[in-house]
Amino acid sequence: MLPGVTRSPSNAEREQRWIDAWNDLYEVFGGRASGECLLPDGTLVSFEEAQGFLQRAAYEDDRVRVEAGWALGRRVAVLTRA
Numbered sequence: 174m175l176p177g178v179t180r181s182p183s184n185a186e187r188e189q190r191w192i193d194a195w196n197d198l199y200e201v202f203g204g205r206a207s208g209e210c211l212l213p214d215g216t217l218v219s220f221e222e223a224q225g226f227l228q229r230a231a232y233e234d235d236r237v238r239v240e241a242g243w244a245l246g247r248r249v250a251v252l253t254r255a
Contacts, residue, residue, distance in 0.1 A: 182234060191231035197239035198223060201250040210250040213237070217244055223252060 182190070198220070202208040210223035218226070230237045235254060242251035 187231045187234070190236070191228050194227040194231065194237055194239055195224060198227065198250055201239060201241045208250060209244070209247060210252060211242065211244045212252050213254050217249070220250075223250060226252065 198210070199206065202220070206220055208220050210218050210220060210226075212218055212223070212226055227237060227239070238253050238255045240251050240253070242249055244251075
């Protein structure tokens with residue numbers, strides 16, 4: 174590889190990132206597919222909308238971290254750009 178040139182992740186690597194992020198999301202809610210999630214822009218969305226966000230982010234080569242947190246007095250998954 175040439176100096177200063179970075180390699181794009183393979184589709185398999187992107188899919189693994191997506192799977193890992195979804196697993197983190199499920200883990201925040203104790204394995205249940207329900208709950209609210211706070212996106213990096215501050216938008217509060219449903220579990221399903223967060224899954225879509227994580228999938229798009231993986232294919233756009235964005236790295237997103239998923240952690241438990243609080244918003245409006247409720248436990249949520251907080252998604253931040255890594």
